[in-house]
Amino acid sequence: MSFHIKINDTVKVLAGKNKGKTGKVIQVLPKDHQVVVENVNKMFKHMRSPRRGEKGQRIEFAAPLPISKVMIVCPKCGKTARMNLVREGAKRSRVCKKCKVEID
Numbered sequence: 020m021s022f023h024i025k026i027n028d029t030v031k032v033l034a035g036k037n038k039g040k041t042g043k044v045i046q047v048l049p050k051d052h053q054v055v056v057e058n059v060n061k062m063f064k065h066m067r068s069p070r071r072g073e074k075g076q077r078i079e080f081a082a083p084l085p086i087s088k089v090m091i092v093c094p095k096c097g098k099t100a101r102m103n104l105v106r107e108g109a110k111r112s113r114v115c116k117k118c119k120v121e122i123d
């Protein structure tokens with residue numbers, strides 16, 4: 020199962036502590052059914068300094084979210100919508116189920 024999410028899509032988070040947030044997809048992890056959304060689900064990773072006596076670094080990163088918890092925001096109608104996958108020969112495109120406009 021997939022919602023046909025691609026990098027650079029804008030998605031909205033539907034559930035969890037980031038519910039209601041929107042952001043741009045910066046990574047898709049199809050095997051794990053996860054996506055990484057820019058500035059959403061931020062976490063900190065603590066890196067130990069390789070040298071003793073120096074402070075470790077705190078690195079901020081966006082943790083992956085389950086694909087099932089996000090939905091594409093259609094760039095044409097601005098609504099969260101499921102996409103119909105349309106195949107024409109080798110070309111695949113996505114059509115918004117709400118406004119019926121092709122978004123790819």
Ligand SMILES: [Zn+2]
Nearest residue numbers: 093096115118
């Ligand atoms: Zn639409």
